[in-house]
Amino acid sequence: ETGVTQSPTHLIKTRGQQVTLRCSSQSGHNTVSWYQQALGQGPQFIFQYYREEENGRGNFPPRFSGLQFPNYSSELNVNALELDDSALYLCASSLPGTRSDTQYFGPGTRLTVL
Amino acid sequence: SQQGEEDPQALSIQEGENATMNCSYKTSINNLQWYRQNSGRGLVHLILIRSNEREKHSGRLRVTLDTSKKSSSLLITASRAADTASYFCATDAPGNTPLVFGKGTRLSVIA
Numbered sequence: 617e618t619g620v621t622q623s624p625t626h627l628i629k630t631r632g633q634q635v636t637l638r639c640s641s642q643s644g645h646n647t648v649s650w651y652q653q654a655l656g657q658g659p660q661f662i663f664q665y666y667r668e669e670e671n672g673r674g675n676f677p678p679r680f681s682g683l684q685f686p687n688y689s690s691e692l693n694v695n696a697l698e699l700d701d702s703a704l705y706l707c708a709s710s711l712p713g714t715r716s717d718t719q720y721f722g723p724g725t726r727l728t729v730l
Numbered sequence: 731s732q733q734g735e736e737d738p739q740a741l742s743i744q745e746g747e748n749a750t751m752n753c754s755y756k757t758s759i760n761n762l763q764w765y766r767q768n769s770g771r772g773l774v775h776l777i778l779i780r781s782n783e784r785e786k787h788s789g790r791l792r793v794t795l796d797t798s799k800k801s802s803s804l805l806i807t808a809s810r811a812a813d814t815a816s817y818f819c820a821t822d823a824p825g826n827t828p829l830v831f832g833k834g835t836r837l838s839v840i841a
Contacts, residue, residue, distance in 0.1 A: 618772065618774070620772070649828070651831075656833070657833055658734075658818050658820075658831030658832050658833050658834055659773065659818075659831045660831070661828040661829065661830070664828065672826075672828060674828060704770060706772060706773065708773075718763065718775050718778060719765075719773070719775065719829065720775065721765075721772035721773040721774070722772050723771050723772045724770070724771060724772050726770070
């Protein structure tokens with residue numbers, strides 16, 4: 617176990633709705649990254665937060681947004697949900713440094729969009 | 731886009747046998763990492779090998795890196811049923827780029 621927690625575990629939404637996913641990072645880690653993992657694929661980088669600021673973004677539209685709080689916990693918000701947003705959403709914390717440092721993953725949130 | 735590509739896509743072996751998985755990538759890298767994922771849960775970091783290293787060991791794991799061929803292999807020796815999982819390689823390119831994961835190899839170890 618990494619000490620990274622995510623909530624909720626599962627979520628079902630309908631197309632057009634909005635969703636907020638939450639993540640608490642491992643103690644001592646002030647960098648949080650979010651990934652989307654579609655079925656049968658590897659995780660894809662959405663964005664990273666360091667000291668409450670976005671620190672890099674992957675190829676995802678602006679309706680994917682995030683926040684990091686002073687206690688280093690983080691949220692991923694997705695607006696105007698589409699069917700293709702159905703996936704496992706993973707957050708990972710890491711020690712301050714580059715975007716490619718060893719990532720400590722949470723168990724994920726399984727989002728289903730109907 | 732996914733830079734790393736694992737081979738084979740799926741592998742089934744008997745307990746006690748060795749399992750070898752390969753990863754190929756397209757561009758220059760700083761580091762290459764291997765992660766394990768049990769049935770759709772979070773990923774667990776296994777090992778990191780830097781671009782100037784050729785081989786690394788951790789317990790029953792042995793990783794090699796050949797930057798001239800842009801490939802890496804992960805060897806799990808004396809496999810156990812608990813090793814059943816998907817294994818992903820992840821690379822990062824120079825310039826503070828994020829990790830890019832492959833599609834993974836699904837390993838089944840049969841008791």
